Amino acid sequence: MLKRTGIPTDDDLEKVIPDEKRLAQGPVVIIECFQKIPCDPCAISCKLGAIKPFKDINDLPIVDFDKCTGCGTCISSCPGLAIFVIDENYSDEKSLIKLPHEMLPLPEKGEDVYALDRDGSILGKAKVVRVLKIKNKTNIISLEVPKSTAMKVRSIKVEGRK
Template sequence: MLIKDGIPTKEDLAAVLPSEERLAKGPVAITECFQNIACNPCVAACPQHAISMEPDINATPKVDPDKCIGCRLCVKACPGLAIFVVDMSRPEDKALVTIPFEFLPVPQKGQLVCGLNRAGEEQGWFKVTQAVSGGKKNMTWMLTLEVPKELAMEVRNIKVGGYRDGE
């Protein structure tokens, strides 16, 4: 249970996951933010005005999946590193998952990294398709990983270091 061990439950996640139809259409932000805390940088970060917080700053964010284009600006803006972008639209069996990352070394595009789930358990080795810096001031990296579609809602972190060069 989230409040006991930090791992969101299936029920927690069900409340924030976009529909399968929306997921199949293209990248979309998923806010794994389940607690009413006074925080709203994600709302200001979204150029599509797709993230709302009602009635006030203490509410949890709500993503309008029809407005969200999966641009990932909220991923780096979130102080809690709680926003991920998932793209299930590719025809093959691979999905793209973008995670925030704040460790060194940062893996490079093309390298293979060991993916972890929300409990920190290893999920396999996945290719980094993009590694984008959040900039000098923000300092959060956005890593996009290519994972099997069935793991798109599992992989949420990577093991630091030990990266392998891709084939």
């Protein structure tokens, strides 16, 4: 499934999602990188050592969730747009997702956008709460989503744009 469609299965995701206890503690990274390719900027970008140093350039990232603060620095370093930060503690009803976004023009803070599943299907509307523009790297959008969709929303579409 993953090789054919590029969409991870529940089994794939189970290997990269922190356990309920860690999720309940606040912001934490989720790295949905499953293909062994020569690429390692994520591990280099994390100054807290939460992404273990690669022994080989083709290694897959391994996260020490106890070291991760959910800062999001690694998100903009990833050319595969495979890194997200989830904060399940954001509010009683909503989770916060930080996700990479390369399309222009960028949405604005406070704007409602379409929240998309991994396959590009629309899950609903969600509010942009922060837009972090990063020179020469991927921008980061922070999005409020219902808790029930926090493990599904992985990109956005700005209304009125393709």
